Amino acid sequence: MEKVNTDGSSLGNSGRARGGGLIRDDKGEWVKGYARAIECITSVAAELWVLRDGIKLCISLKLPTVIFELDAKLIVDLLQKEEGHPNCIRALVSDCKTGLRDIPMVQIQHCYREANKCADALARREALLPQDFVVFLDPPAEVSLLLSLDSAGVSYERCVPFCNFVP
Numbered sequence: 001m002e003k004v005n006t007d008g009s010s011l012g013n014s015g016r017a018r019g020g021g022l023i024r025d026d027k028g029e030w031v032k033g034y035a036r037a038i039e040c041i042t043s044v045a046a047e048l049w050v051l052r053d054g055i056k057l058c059i060s061l062k063l064p065t066v067i068f069e070l071d072a073k074l075i076v077d078l079l080q081k082e083e084g085h086p087n088c089i090r091a092l093v094s095d096c097k098t099g100l101r102d103i104p105m106v107q108i109q110h111c112y113r114e115a116n117k118c119a120d121a122l123a124r125r126e127a128l129l130p131q132d133f134v135v136f137l138d139p140p141a142e143v144s145l146l147l148s149l150d151s152a153g154v155s156y157e158r159c160v161p162f163c164n165f166v167p
Contacts, residue, residue, distance in 0.1 A: 001026050001065040004054045005111070007119035008038075008046030008072070017041045019050030020122025022143070023057065028151055032057060033118075033136040033143065035125045047072045048092035050123070053133070055099035065105040071116040076108055118146045 008019030017040070022033035034053055038046055051070065058066050070076055078093055079100070100106050113120070121143050122136070139147060 001067060001105075002031060002058070002063050003028075003067045003069060004058060005069045005116050005119040006047070006050045006054050007070075007116055007123045008043065008048070008050040009123060010041060010043040010046050014040050014042050017043070017046035017049070018123050019046050019053070020125060021050055021054040021057075021119050022122060022139070023054070023061070023063075024147075028147070030139045030144075030147060032061070033122050033139060034134065035122045035136070036133045038132075042088070044072075044074060044078075045089050045092060047075045048078075048089060048096060051075065052092060052095050052099060055096060055103070057135070059099060059102050063103065066103050066107075068106070068108045069111040069116065070108070071111055071113045071119075073110045076110045079108055118143050118150070121146055 003024050004021055005024075006019065006021035008017065010017040017038040018036065019038065020033065020035035023031040025031055034050075034057060036050055036053060038049055041049070047070065051068065054068065078089075079096060100108070118139075122140070125140060136143075
């Protein structure tokens with residue numbers, strides 16, 4: 001069973017966007033990664049765009065069982081919803097759902113940002129890309145370090161805002 005982590009973001013909302021993702025095997029080892037630069041879109045559209053890239057890559061690799069992990073809970077919820085998607089993202093949601101049906105066994109789940117550092121690092125590489133979309137056969141150095149930390153079981157604290165409520 002392979003696992004795909006994706007991350008997309010937009011500088012401003014709408015703004016210049018970027019994203020990336022990686023595929024790992026059942027031992028957590030690198031299979032492939034990718035990064036994309038996207039013109040002016042919202043952060044939700046950027047998340048969907050890089051998810052679609054990951055789905056297409058899984059289909060091209062003929063992966064039979066895939067878990068997709070995203071740190072954008074909204075996207076997980078959108079994909080589980082049957083109807084009522086906003087017009088501006090309807091085509092992207094439809095593309096993702098259609099692609100997911102082409103993978104025999106698929107699961108989509110939310111993960112916290114702290115567990116998605118490798119995908120985030122690939123998304124940040126967008127500024128260094130020679131073209132709009134790049135597939136990495138080997139992990140870039142900074143991602144390789146993060147993969148090693150993941151394999152070693154290093155955990156990260158999750159910062160939760162504290163609200164002091166006074167009645």
